[in-house]
């Protein structure tokens with residue numbers, strides 16, 4: 001592999017872009033089969049694992065996440081752990097207790113989130129494979145903002161053993177890379193059953209890979225797009241038709257608008273129970289005084305160490321599963337998820353894949369992000385949420401540039417049919433001219 | 442959503458919030474829940490699952506084994522005679 | 532008085548409920564792993580044996596078993612709870628709406644569900660400011676919780692009920708005595724209208740004491756027209772009183788959600804595939820019907836051991852009911868603790884042979900008992916008894932000898948005819964099985980009546 005790559009170069013790059021929270025010693029890098037990074041919510045024995053949270057400062061897990069373990073066994077060298085929004089709670093990677101990654105095309109702009117560091121590393125390090133994690137769009141969004149391929153497989157395709165949970169019924173480990181062929185080559189290494197994660201067991205193997213013959217575009221997804229994004233998306237669609245011979249149709253998917261509230265309810269309900277365990281007893285941040293009554297002790301550790309967005313989501317998720325509210329929010333949200341899955345199933349009777357733009361705007365500047373309300377930020381995910389809520393595999397495909405910033409489109413396939421996505425991505429890669437970021441190494 | 446509810450929820454979640462935090466979370470959560478209320482339009486759904494794909498009958502045989510030695514797991518914990526120290530009970 | 536019970540029993544699996552850690556860890560925090568320590572990134576995986584045991588119990592109570600079951604997270608904060616949520620069952624537990632036939636009185640079973648145990652807390656330091664030390668060996672140990680409707684009407688009945696229930700549970704899932712002692716019960720008691728819950732009472736005896744204490748306390752309150760408040764109390768084992776549980780700062784809201792790391796289980800088909808062993812109480816009933824046994828006798832047999840019942844049924848098949856029942860209820864059950872360890876194929880065959888000989892009158896009862904005793908105790912000599920069977924002269928001599936050895940026997944017998952037992956005992960000993968006890972009793976009574 002690229003012999004020019006060295007850890008010192010990565011360190012230099014990281015000074016400018018902050019994509020890594022922790023960088024390894026690069027042992028074995030020369031002559032290795034490939035190099036990769038892991039989002040910091042994947043456990044690693046030789047790096048601290050914090051998920052971007054102060055409450056896990058200096059936590060060193062006693063085991064490697066299954067995906068990390070499998071890539072290492074296959075001869076990959078882990079360069080480091082990539083920065084992220086605390087526990088995956090965010091769309092711009094600014095909700096981190098540590099490093100905030102900067103966009104490879106404009107350091108004043110966000111990488112997107114929550115796998116922002118992963119997308120940044122994939123864009124800037126030649127031949128790099130970044131392990132990312134998506135709950136509601138955390139791979140697609142930063143991949144779109146950083147102009148790389150971002151692949152999120154079917155829920156359950158990759159073992160979540162060693163993933164620090166956000167929403168267990170939504171979390172999916174995927175991959176980001178500048179070249180889709182890198183993903184297509186390495187993804188099979190991490191896919192498949194692992195008895196340490198029951199939700200990864202008992203699924204069909206990855207199917208035959210064929211480019212989708214037909215795709216559908218939900219009319220809901222292109223309403224109200226900014227003109228630049230719309231133009232770029234339309235041009236890409238024309239290319240899909242003319243150069244790849246794919247039949248394109250318009251679809252109606254009226255359930256889409258309900259996916260977003262359902263997603264936030266399920267995700268935060270699950271997150272608020274997952275985060276209950278952080279109380280300063282066995283790992284991560286400790287309280288100053290065990291002489292405090294346990295309620296006070298847990299409360300003080302949690303209040304001091306969780307960031308604002310984590311607190312907001314814990315509150316929201318605790319609320320939506322309370323007695324008397326559970327049926328209206330939590331159970332209803334589960335029902336909506338089922339209805340969204342059924343809507344996709346109906347669509348997949350007519351077309352092989354569903355296509356939408358990935359994000360409704362280009363990577364925002366940090367000062368723009370700071371001015372957004374919590375609800376505005378939640379609403380920004382409305383195109384990435386439906387496939388994530390329903391566990392459908394999806395791929396962000398870089399499809400153009402607006403104001404010098406990358407734009408992406410998102411291709412969604414049926415459960416277990418991710419092969420067709422990677423095939424389409426590789427074909428597209430041959431037709432699409434990527435603008436390489438200047439700082440690339 | 443009102444401040445009292447936010448205080449009660451924060452207590453359940455073992456979070457202590459400052460007055461400013463309560464103020465801003467009350468506003469945020471109010472807006473978000475208002476947005477969620479569109480789900481009330483959907484009354485006739487009944488099917489649901491806890492996972493988006495079927496995960497059925499994944500069981501483990503009753504065979505004891507331990508992979509990671511206990512000492513390694515306890516390495517960074519605050520222990521006293523092999524017990525893990527916890528906060529005061531009363 | 533109305534009593535309802537929530538019974539928690541540890542399931543006797545080899546590994547924990549959601550991880551492979553052994554269930555027999557001795558030194559603190561030796562049987563632990565990332566899963567039962569609640570470490571981030573570790574996940575649960577359900578033990579098949581625990582699910583099957585839960586289903587066997589649900590079947591035992593004739594519960595309605597749903598097509599599918601799943602687990603839920605019950606969130607609350609306590610230092611012994613590794614994840615600060617307990618994985619338990621909320622909706623669709625392994626069984627609902629069952630019934631337990633308690634000696635002819637149906638006690639309704641509301642639900643049977645599975646859950647994990649939290650860790651064990653050791654309290655150290657001065658009372659009122661105790662610190663916690665946690666041992667996670669217990670964390671993730673499988674428990675079954677059986678909840679009854681308030682169909683029990685007094686403390687003694689509740690104790691009997693729980694004892695019967697444990698007999699059945701012990702047999703159904705192979706519970707050892709040790710596990711049985713660790714049974715924990717939450718009791719709901721209402722004498723008037725308001726319900727009081729006494730939480731976390733350990734063992735049968737403590738449960739009965741706690742219930743009696745509450746019965747008296749609540750009755751007194753009612754008599755003096757004081758209101759009984761709906762509350763949670765605890766049982767102080769040393770002082771043998773119930774006390775109000777420490778008031779919590781505020782009411783928890785467990786906020787149950789489905790456990791998304793496990794998926795769902797199709798249990799109806801699994802439950803049907805489990806072979807059904809006859810339960811002890813069903814067996815007691817059958818023994819009465821099939822062998823004409825008294826109810827007390829059949830209960831004595833099942834309470835001693837199902838192995839004893841097996842032996843009895845084998846003997847009855849070879850030597851008939853009457854002889855077998857006599858030997859089993861007499862010498863065999865009183866020596867069962869010794870016999871059960873020695874009972875191999877040979878021993879079985881020898882016991883059955885004695886029963887057969889006794890049944891066709893080749894040996895009398897005394898000789899049969901003596902031979903059996905010789906089989907399972909070392910100090911009993913295995914010599915055969917007197918060879919000359921039934922020589923009436925020998926019996927008469929033995930009776931005369933006994934009369935001489937017991938001066939004043941006639942006066943005693945005149946007052947109470949049970950005095951004859953003294954002579955009978957002496958004669959049985961001196962004739963070493965040459966005569967049956969019936970013959971001896973007859974002869975002794977004849978002799979006493981003659982000279983009265």
Ligand SMILES: [Zn+2]
Nearest residue numbers: 550552564567
């Ligand atoms: Zn364990």
